[in-house]
Amino acid sequence: MPREYKTILLCVLTIYITSLVLGVEETQEYDECADLNNTTWLEYRQQRVKLQVQYLLLTRRNVDCAQMFNQESLTITQSSYFNISRPTKVIIHGYRALGNKPSWVKELARALLRAQDVNVLVVDWVYGASFAYNLVVENYKEVAVQISVLINQLQKHGCKLESFHFIGVSLGAHVAGFVGTLFEGKIGRITALDPAGPMFKGADTFDRLDPSDAQFVDAIHTDADYFGISIPVGHVDFYLNGGKDQTGCARSRFASMYGYVICDHMRALHVYMSALNGSCPLIGIPCFSYEDFLNGHCVNCDVFKGRCPTIGLSEKNGITISPIPKEQKLFLLTTSSPPFCSHHILLELEVSPLDKSAEVQVKLRTANLGKEQRLRLQTDKTVYRTMLSHAAALCEIDSIEVKNTGARFYRQGDIHIKSVCLSEVPSLRREEPLCVNNIHISRGAPWSHDFVQVCDLF
Structure with a gap:
């Protein structure tokens, strides 16, 4: 039996036995903390099951010790920290070029939990997201289908579709979008952090994130000329510093791989986590283009009746008008380091x-x-x-x-x-x-x- 399955089984058995003996949620003790997977090229070649999607649960009661969450083996009301009465944030990572687990996931989860008392579900699909990008893109809809099965199970236990907020990073944004498609746009919200561009820029809306995938879709663009998508994909799309080159990120052809590629792409995530701390507002100005914005042609938010949208968790980014505009471009300038506000x-x-x-x-x-x-x-x-x-x-x-x-x-x-x-x-x-x-x-x-x-x- 693979080691990761033994860990899952041990965690499940511990939870089950504890729930039988104690019978109450408040007295649970967990022997092991769950974590996201890593994989190697050799393991990737040998895996019979490509995806191996698993779910980790974090709440304010177990901020530093993730619980494995599985609809088949967990009785939600008795042996999980999951609280049906609270909203649920679903974090979906993107492409993993080297098969390593994303290091930012728990930091994002903690930032969400500091801001709101919610359930945070982390979707771990590292096995299916690693190495060959074109094959990973072929997997993303199957990942979305598996997530939809979990959401259906949670609905049976009383969760409402509008209570789910998906936060997708890069390719994870399109995974979230297809989950939204499967639920006919009835899930509450999708936040896309520099949604992936390669193989999606010319895609049909059925195959990529778009405003119809949730009741509200917001996106942050920071690397539109490389790994991010340049077109608007949400009700509102924030283009930081024009959505391309970010302040503080190296653009020299001789710069490090991180400085040249990853820095711009991941800036959306870091800005979003900073916004969750609420230390200063990150305000977007509606404008047709970045050039018009820089030339001072856009100075108000009349399209939103004077109230400018802000990045973060506020309902619909603070937008109060109805109906909400679609594919509205918003521009803002940032600094090179947290809290990024300018x-x-x-x-x-x-x-x-x-x-x-x-x-x-x-x-x-x-x-x-x-x-x-x-x-x-x-x-x-x-x-x-x-x-x-x-x-x-x-x-x-x-x-x-x-x-x-x-x-x-x-x-x-x-x-x-x-x-x-x-x-x-x-x-x-x-x-x-x-x-x-x-x-x-x-x-x-x-x-x-x-x-x-x-x-x-x-």
């Missing part, structure tokens, strides 16, 4: 007509840090708008500095700035923009202005 500062600059092109450097300063932005000024344009990522809120900005950095002979020497204005997007505190008018700057002579503000962040 304030969106819109810089608007109006200059008098120029004889030559120019370049100006704008610095925003607070007590502890500064933010620099360079703008190239053209002879045929007088108004410039750009969105900046800043760690500080608008009311925390102490000063602004503008410098003409153009080269001596072929750049404009003196620049007349009619106005320079700063505003926060979205304006959560309804602040007036910070504006300074009628500025003359010469080459090599920086101009600065101090703001006197009272900052009430609450």
Whole structure:
């Protein structure tokens, strides 16, 4: 008998005997903690059963000791920590190139349990998710079918489909999507963390995640040009830093494998876990494209009646309108490390007509840090708008500095700035923009202005 089966059998027998002797859920003791599987290439070649899907249960009563969860061997009401009256989060990992178990699963489970008192079910399909990606893609629907069998069993014990929230990472997002298809979109929610792109970008909606798979589908995109999917797949789709290259992730062709490939792809997961801690809001701004967003063409959330969606566990990401829009793109800028939150500062600059092109450097300063932005000024344009990522809120900005950095002979020497204005997007505190008018700057002579503000962040 394989070792993993002995472990499962031992765990089940222990639970069963304890439930008979004690008869109550509150006095259970578990001798062993369950864990996800690892596999090797040799084991993978020798396995007769490709998938070997198993389920791990974590709750606030066993945060650090996962319980094996199996509909055939567990009597839910007597010998499991599973609580029918509470919502259930289902975590589904994705492709495992080397057959190793995902190290982030328990961290995500703990973050979910800190945020809400729920059941967390982890779907372990490492055996079917490893090594040859094209074969793994062939397996994902069978995994979804097996999960649907479990959900059907839980329904028989009183669970409601709307109480299930699936969280799928990469390929796991499409597994969750097909579970939703099998239940005709009646499950409560699917959150997709950088849903997989290869072999899915041109797929029919039946074969990939889409808004019809659950009552609410939200997605976070961080690697749309490599391993993630570029098209919107949910009711709302958050594109972090445009959904492609993430701040702090190496993009050099000589960078490490992690820095070059995995960092962007896994950023969605790390941002989501950070959002669960609730230390700061990660707010998305609806816009047609990332370019329009960066150029300051999208500054409000009127499509959601003024309330901008936020990443996290809030119901429908805080959206209150009905019906919910579908495939709505949302853009936001982030920092390179937790908690990843950034304030969106819109810089608007109006200059008098120029004889030559120019370049100006704008610095925003607070007590502890500064933010620099360079703008190239053209002879045929007088108004410039750009969105900046800043760690500080608008009311925390102490000063602004503008410098003409153009080269001596072929750049404009003196620049007349009619106005320079700063505003926060979205304006959560309804602040007036910070504006300074009628500025003359010469080459090599920086101009600065101090703001006197009272900052009430609450």
